[in-house]
Amino acid sequence: MTAVLRWTGLGKLVSCYRYIYFNGPRTTLALGMVLVLGVGAIHLYLLVTDQALARGVASPAYLDVYFTLLFASALLAALSMATGRRPGWALGSLASAATIMMYVVSRVWGLPDLPLLVRWWDYPLGTFVLALAAMFLGLHFSVMTGLNVAYPDRRDWHD
């Protein structure tokens, strides 16, 4: 494993990562909340305006349920994060991962009764929500690995 890391240059990348530390607990929390709420808001928008599919094509019921669940999870995640509860971040990551997975699955294999989604990558809102979800996952990863610290946690730097 060490040899693999060394020869692919990944080892250097990993060691670079371990040199980076930020001390912005409130900023990290705020950014996380904005990202997860962004993901949630987009799903709410898709639910309310029926914009998820082609114009004039109504979403099937299961998709509406999915949008509702996603929005609710994102909102719950944001509220939980705001009160300093770690499960909030985990829920946010779950919602983000689900977003990415559903989007990719819908474009590669399609969804039940929705073959028109296949290869429909040129959808700006879709790209945008993918980006938000990916950024949230990255942010959560950075908090878990110590690169960032999220409120109410604090750095213990004395020197």
Add this chain to the structure above:
Amino acid sequence: MTQLDFPAWLRVTHWVNVLFITLLIRSGMEIVATHPKFYWRDQCKPGTEWARFTRKTMPKDKLYDTLDEEESYSSIISLPGHKKLGMGRHWHFFSVLGWILTGLVYFILLFATGQWHRYIPYSWSIFPTAWNDLLTYLSFNLPPLLPGQPLDAIQKLTYAFVLFFLAPFQILTGTAQSPAIEARFPWYVRLWGGRQSARNLHLFGLLIFIGFIAVHLVMVASWGWGQLNALMIFGEVRDRGWAIALSFVIIAAIVAVHWAATVLSLKRPRTVQRALGAVVMGARKLLLRPLVSRQDYSTAELSPEHRVNGKPPDSDGYKVMAVHNFADWRLEVGGLVEHPMTFTLEDLRALCAKQTQRVLHNCVQGWTSIGEWSGLPMRDMVEFVKPLPQARYVCFLTMQDTGRDDPSAEGEGQFYEVIDLTVARQSHTLLAYEMNGEPLPIKHGAPLRLRVENQVGFKMAKWIERIEFISGYSDIGAGMGGWREDNVFYDKNVEI
């Protein structure tokens, strides 16, 4: 209306710019490595950083200095890497001069030839067009170019941002970190929120430039590497194969320059110091030497914990003097003077009225602290001993033996620094024996240290025991004008 094409000057300056920008980025990372901690407040209180790019932790029970905090970065990301700040600074300031010169040529020709419309929009409608372009990119498609122009709307706005905002921003935030400029124009530092805020903004600018370069390369690849490189090499779309090949040759040449700069800096640092230093010192002397401090920070702004660089002399002789409040300490002032003298601390206090200055200290590593220093103006000492006509420099010899006292500093021998006599006569040059209203602390240079407020901190010799007026310094140490100049290859005059 001028046709917005790719004239020769635009193409040449583009590639020259690539060289200088990449040299600036790598040398900038070397400067980051020397103090890889970032603060918002100028006090730089340990533990208050908003970012750290180091894994080192410092001891709680022993005095540590900022040399202990220095990191060694790889030569891949920093120029030259491996804790060579002197080299990094030389490349950074040399590249800044080259970059500004290139930029000036570019701007003059841009406006003189009418090509400025390639970046400055014709109408406000560019903004809604740019929004549409963004949506098109998010759809993984390429938007249309603006009619008769080589760019689409969002590219045009981005280039305008980089050229007219980001580049000047980096220059301005860079100059806000010059001790000479900060000293003469304290309001300029405050404009940026303080010296550390300017440092942060400079770092953000670096990150934005890196982001821009990454997106730029993706754009060039998406729109057609061959086509766009043909435009940027031949000025027209032809011989795409050759354009691709030549683009890689140019990039390889730039990489070769980087490699050579790195290897030379690591293997022949003295050569690099002399060659690049000659260029940069000339610019410093012309632009920054005349700047004299007008700082007057308030007592409320004084740093509770003024940072330390360099460790006190770890000799029994020094410690015995210290415990007796330096009653046995003597300052010898001699060399090319009419009246060589020896002073006690009480003599110095009695020599003339004490001068006090509350100033921002700028360490070469990038941290700052605000302190109040009191002591004898150096110009009064100069007048008292009366230097001979051939005296041109002043050498400050200290009680610190770097090999014994400061293992984090690379090199050995007695610490000394040389300043020009003209600098010694400037009103802000002080022999300080007090700090923040108390006798100068041991860690800050007791019993006597130098203050030169338009210079970087390493010039301000601490633990002084002798001052010598000299006609030249080539015979002292390695002949570069100071211990750090000899061993870490800094410049002798450091107004920035």
Add this chain to the structure above:
Amino acid sequence: MGAERAVRPEITVLSAEQKHRVAKQLRRYGITCTSCGSEDLDIGDGLYLGFLFLREEQDSYLIALTCDNPDCLAPRTGVRVHESQFLDKGQESAGGRCPRRAGAPQ
């Protein structure tokens, strides 16, 4: 600690009792003036070495000694002692930080 103000921020002013303990150590180890050999040494202030100086032990102090011999050429010297040899019981060194006298800015 003594009530009088120390002249330097790093100096620890010794109380009479603490000076007495130092004197005991001097007699115990036969310490005399390094210049003239006199045993009449005036005990002065202390300087905590452990924090400021790289190669000093953590609990090391330097106590100022002044030779009372008027003909001594180098009367001012010092003796290195451990804090346990002169500080009051329960009194620690300055917690790893340079000692400060009362009223010094924090």
